[in-house]
Ligand SMILES: Nc1ncnc2c1ncn2[C@@H]1O[C@H](COP(=O)(O)OP(=O)(O)OP(=O)(O)O)[C@@H](O)[C@H]1O
């Protein structure tokens with residue numbers, strides 16, 4: 001079992017972020033799968049308005065209340081609106097206030113644009129178990145399939161903004177507690193998923209740097225979709241030698257593999273030089289959710 005997996009196993013919250021499309025949701029799913037297999041009570045929390053996992057696993061529905069996945073973990077979808085609604089109803093016990101403000105179209109659009117309000121509500125929900133407030137969340141680990149890096153930073157910086165705007169009362173208090181929870185490395189872990197390509201690697205290292213400066217935490221990197229060479233390049237030469245001139249397609253494929261290998265090595269080096277821990281996940285040759293999740297979980301577990 002890898003060092004990183006063992007460390008992730010001890011966290012109560014794991015944020016998974018990264019550039020758009022790099023594999024955040026699959027890595028979060030693989031982690032949920034293997035942490036549940038290791039005996040942890042796991043919630044895989046999607047944030048935002050729409051569920052990715054509903055279609056991915058062909059589940060009947062995913063909403064604010066957790067539902068069970070056949071593989072032994074729960075899934076929920078938390079949006080700014082559902083989290084804020086719960087906050088107002090549960091903590092402030094103001095049903096009338098809620099309907100007055102939030103059932104009203106104009107107010108609802110205001111809430112959606114009020115800076116940081118949606119983020120603070122979502123982060124409030126994610127950290128509510130740690131802060132021992134709100135409805136019980138009976139989990140050892142909440143894995144957050146989080147926003148892409150830019151928006152994830154806004155999410156994680158929301159408490160600071162709120163603390164500066166509102167110093168007193170319950171909102172000020174809750175924001176301070178949230179800030180404390182996400183800065184505590186014993187409670188919260190950060191994983192950034194990347195491809196071994198220039199733009200995602202640059203973005204991941206910037207994310208790491210900002211989190212270090214702003215929250216004083218370190219991120220772990222998952223290098224995803226690593227092409228493991230199917231054949232050694234010398235084998236291609238051998239195949240070619242046995243058959244005279246190598247076919248042009250084969251030559252091209254060989255060059256492509258060589259280039260890919262060099263690019264992967266280069267960006268792996270860049271990551272390592274910046275001092276982050278890197279776990280690799282191979283490119284999986286399947287589109288079957290079960291195969292994808294299992295193989296990803298296994299790679300994360302074995303490091
Ligand atoms: N290691 C892998 N091997 C093969 N396919 C993968 C791998 N990782 C991710 N994929 C596939 O790549 C696509 C993008 O992955 P995913 O949806 O997890 O990315 P994401 O970062 O969550 O995207 P978004 O930014 O849209 O939320 C999906 O079809 C997923 O199944």
Ligand SMILES: [Mg+2]
Pocket residue numbers: 024025026052145
């Ligand atoms: Mg996703």
